[in-house]
Amino acid sequence: MIPLSYYLIVSAILFALGTAGVFLRRNLITILLSIEIMLNAVNLTFVAFGRYAGDVNGQIIVFFVITVAAAEAAVGLALVIALFRTRESLNPDAFTTLNW
Amino acid sequence: MDLKFIIELAIIGLTFFMLINASAILVLAERKIMGFMQQRYGPYLVGPHGALQPLADILKLLFKEELRPKGADKWLFTLAPILSVTAAFAAFSTVPWGAETTFFGLLSEPVKLGVTDINVGLLVIFAITSMGVYGIVLAGWASNSKYSLFGGLRASAQMISYELSYATSLAAVILLAGSLSLRDVVDSQNVYWLGFIPRWYIFLQPLGFIIYMIAGVAETNRAPFDFPEAEQELVAGYNTEYSSVRFALFPQAEYINMATMSAVATDLYLGGWHGVPFLENLGLGWLIFLAKVGVILFAYIWTRWTLPRYRYDQLMHFGWKFLLPASVINLLVTAALFLYLNG
Amino acid sequence: MAETFAFYLFSGLAIVTSAFVIGQRNPMYSVLLLVASFGAMAGLFIQLDAPFLAVALMIVYAGAIMVLFLFVVMLLNAPTEDALQYDRTHPLRHPVVTRFGALLAGVLVIQLAYALLRANELRVPISGRADGTAVSSVAELGRVLFQRHVFAFEATSILILVAMVGAVVLARKESDS
Numbered sequence: 001m002i003p004l005s006y007y008l009i010v011s012a013i014l015f016a017l018g019t020a021g022v023f024l025r026r027n028l029i030t031i032l033l034s035i036e037i038m039l040n041a042v043n044l045t046f047v048a049f050g051r052y053a054g055d056v057n058g059q060i061i062v063f064f065v066i067t068v069a070a071a072e073a074a075v076g077l078a079l080v081i082a083l084f085r086t087r088e089s090l091n092p093d094a095f096t097t098l099n100w
Numbered sequence: 101m102d103l104k105f106i107i108e109l110a111i112i113g114l115t116f117f118m119l120i121n122a123s124a125i126l127v128l129a130e131r132k133i134m135g136f137m138q139q140r141y142g143p144y145l146v147g148p149h150g151a152l153q154p155l156a157d158i159l160k161l162l163f164k165e166e167l168r169p170k171g172a173d174k175w176l177f178t179l180a181p182i183l184s185v186t187a188a189f190a191a192f193s194t195v196p197w198g199a200e201t202t203f204f205g206l207l208s209e210p211v212k213l214g215v216t217d218i219n220v221g222l223l224v225i226f227a228i229t230s231m232g233v234y235g236i237v238l239a240g241w242a243s244n245s246k247y248s249l250f251g252g253l254r255a256s257a258q259m260i261s262y263e264l265s266y267a268t269s270l271a272a273v274i275l276l277a278g279s280l281s282l283r284d285v286v287d288s289q290n291v292y293w294l295g296f297i298p299r300w301y302i303f304l305q306p307l308g309f310i311i312y313m314i315a316g317v318a319e320t321n322r323a324p325f326d327f328p329e330a331e332q333e334l335v336a337g338y339n340t341e342y343s344s345v346r347f348a349l350f351p352q353a354e355y356i357n358m359a360t361m362s363a364v365a366t367d368l369y370l371g372g373w374h375g376v377p378f379l380e381n382l383g384l385g386w387l388i389f390l391a392k393v394g395v396i397l398f399a400y401i402w403t404r405w406t407l408p409r410y411r412y413d414q415l416m417h418f419g420w421k422f423l424l425p426a427s428v429i430n431l432l433v434t435a436a437l438f439l440y441l442n443g
Numbered sequence: 444m445a446e447t448f449a450f451y452l453f454s455g456l457a458i459v460t461s462a463f464v465i466g467q468r469n470p471m472y473s474v475l476l477l478v479a480s481f482g483a484m485a486g487l488f489i490q491l492d493a494p495f496l497a498v499a500l501m502i503v504y505a506g507a508i509m510v511l512f513l514f515v516v517m518l519l520n521a522p523t524e525d526a527l528q529y530d531r532t533h534p535l536r537h538p539v540v541t542r543f544g545a546l547l548a549g550v551l552v553i554q555l556a557y558a559l560l561r562a563n564e565l566r567v568p569i570s571g572r573a574d575g576t577a578v579s580s581v582a583e584l585g586r587v588l589f590q591r592h593v594f595a596f597e598a599t600s601i602l603i604l605v606a607m608v609g610a611v612v613l614a615r616k617e618s619d620s
Contacts, residue, residue: 002450007491008559010454014461016552021465029470029516033477036508037461040484043500051491056587059496063588066503067599071606073508077515078613084519085616176471220581223498230506234478237510241471241517253517260510280495280581 007048014041028080028090032073039069104211107203112215119192123355124154126397133401164344169244172341176242181342181349184235188356191228194221195363196283198373198386212283213386221281222274225364226267229319232357233259236321236328239350243341254412255321255328261419262318262325268427269311272434273301273368282364286372300371305434309369311427313399316361318419320354323404327412362396363389370396449490457483474512481505495581 014037021034043062050058080090087094128143132150135142143150168177198213218224233256240252277285291299302309318325342350366372370392373385380388410418460480467473481504488497588596 002446002490005559005561006450006454007487010458010487012555012559013458017458017461017465025465027470029512029519030465030467030473033470033473033512034465036477036504037464037480040481040504044484044487047488047491047493047496051493056583059493059584060588060592062493062496063499063584064592064595064599066500067603070503070508071599071602073511074606074610075613077511078610081515081519081614090519173471176475179475218494220494220498223495223502227498227501227506230502233506233510234475234513237513237517238475249517253514256510256514260507263506 004048004052007044011041011044011048014038014044026091026093028083028092029077031092032076032080035076036069036073039065103206104209107211111211111213115192115197115215116189119189119356119359120352122359123352124158126355126358126401127154127157127351129397130401130404133398134405137402137405158348161344161348166345167341167343169341171244173242173244176238178346180235180239180242181346181353182235183238184232184353185349185356187228187232187235188353188360191225191232191360192356192363193228194218194224194282195360195367196286196372197363197389199380199383201383203383214283217281217283219279219281221283222270222285222364223280225282225360226263226270229357229360230260230263232353235350235353239342245341248341251328258321258325258328258412258415258419259319261416262315262423265311265419265423265427266315266319268424268431269305269308269315270368272305272308272427272431275431275434275438276301276304282367286367286374289371290374298371298375300369300375302369305369305430307426307430308434309365311423311430312365312369313396314423315427316365317400317403318415320357320361322354322358322400324407324410325415326404327409327415358397358400359393362393362400365396366392446490449486453483453486453490456480457487470516471513474509474516477512478505478509481509495584 018034018036018038018041021037022031025031025034043065046058046062046065048058050056050061083095084090128151131153132142141150143153146152146156168174193215194217196212196214196217200210200212202208202210236259237252237256240248240250240255243249243252273285274280277288279285279288285301289298289300293299297303317323321328366389372392373389374380375392376388379385457480460476460483464473464476464480467476481500485497485501485505488494488500
């Protein structure tokens with residue numbers, strides 16, 4: 001039986017990688033992908049705790065997190081497309097000036 | 101390393117071998133049936149009545165030159181056919197093709213005929229079929245050519261649109277069978293009404309069967325939904341720039357997808373290996389299974405050479421505005437009747 | 444034995460592919476590596492007795508959302524970007540900022556390591572069912588989902604509808620009229 005802390009460490013490393021991606025990457029799509037990595041790490045935490053507590057609610061929450069992540073990815077990508085049309089660039093530093 | 105383990109490994113190898121042979125036989129069958137429908141003989145020269153034609157085709161393809169366009173993405177160009185064919189083979193893993201058998205008493209405990217059987221087997225097939233979309237969209241993108249890109253985008257948009265109707269018609273069958281495992285779905289069709297009419301789900305769900313077959317044809321990019329690879333419109337769609345082995349993998353993936361869809365349709369709607377109690381008691385249920393799969397594959401090929409092709413916007417309109425509401429209504433009516441009759 | 448091997452394989456694959464996702468310059472490769480990461484995550488879910496969630500993850504995330512990402516990358520013809528280290532005047536490269544960030548990261552890692560290593564003491568099942576079989580049945584999942592969480596379920600259906608309409612409206616080109 002794999003101890004619970006092993007799964008939590010994997011999840012923490014993945015969350016840290018996702019956070020590093022959000023901070024360090026200069027491409028809007030890669031930032032959205034890093035957010036998906038973070039959500040995935042949280043899913044792993046929920047399922048691990050649900051398994052080790054014998055509770056099925058861990059999986060139910062993951063179900064809802066996946067659904068919300070799908071909706072958020074769709075709207076986020078639509079926003080990226082709309083932004084790209086105005087500035088022709090995917091670098092978030094190109095959007096620092098508000099209205100020009 | 102007891103005998104049962106070795107026999108299970110042998111069954112896995114046999115399934116893989118059967119799938120490869122299926123794609124070869126389908127190449128020949130398609131051309132022969134197409135020929136007979138067009139009032140000519142198909143391939144006739146290689147082997148007796150053209151029976152060795154697939155072998156000649158494969159040898160020709162293997163000896164061709166391996167091309168890669170200059171601007172093509174090096175890794176993705178090779179990865180795309182590998183993804184397609186891997187997803188095609190892997191999707192057959194949870195499809196059972198025979199009852200449990202002890203091989204006429206050779207084994208002490210029965211072994212199931214099929215690669216594996218897990219409790220969410222039907223969804224695994226669906227998940228791996230969704231992975232097949234990547235092969236096509238990457239092939240379209242990595243070729244760095246406009247015909248390929250159009251073909252790839254259209255094919256993948258079509259596949260993900262028809263996946264919805266596919267899944268909803270599956271959900272109605274799962275409701276009736278009470279389990280997500282394909283083996284349980286087949287075994288729940290082993291009941292006979294009036295002694296001889298089997299409880300196949302094609303009788304209980306005729307609309308669901310039609311929706312599943314249409315969605316299956318669209319999922320495998322076969323006519324009349326094969327606009328993305330239409331020879332007349334798009335050169336060859338997403339596999340324009342491919343040659344030799346990489347090209348050979350794409351039609352092979354398509355034929356194996358066809359075989360998987362037919363096998364799943366047989367398991368879900370036509371009772372799998374049940375239906376002829378005489379042969380089943382002899383342990384030859386898999387023959388019945390093969391016969392049914394053959395009938396559905398013939399229907400695939402028949403449809404291709406009979407119906408004209410859908411235009412792309414007509415295709416998407418049909419999938420979203422007609423097939424998806426039909427499958428949802430099918431699910432609702434099935435659920436309502438199930439609740440009324442059993443609740 | 445096979446269980447530990449499977450765990451190390453899947454978690455190693457997930458971490459390595461996620462590291463490559465954030466380190467890769469070409470967004471197309473990032474999307475494909477993330478699909479591989481989701482595959483590894485599905486393997487971990489199966490080990491945690493959640494097979495339905497594993498296939499649901501593959502179907503929804505890797506089969507639909509990542510295809511959406513791939514479409515957007517191809518539509519926008521997203522260029523490969525310059526990495527942060529090539530831009531020496533970026534405000535995130537200021538020495539005070541980087542040192543403070545490194546300090547905070549170190550504190551966070553120590554805190555997390557301490558908390559995670561203490562998580563092994565959580566051996567007493569909270570709700571009284573310590574076996575895995577009750578958790579992994581799809582029927583049980585459906586029962587709890589549709590009886591206790593039915594309001595959240597209906598709310599997510601409205602959420603998806605709103606997101607769909609919003610995405611179509613936001614990504615639409617301005618019409619000429």
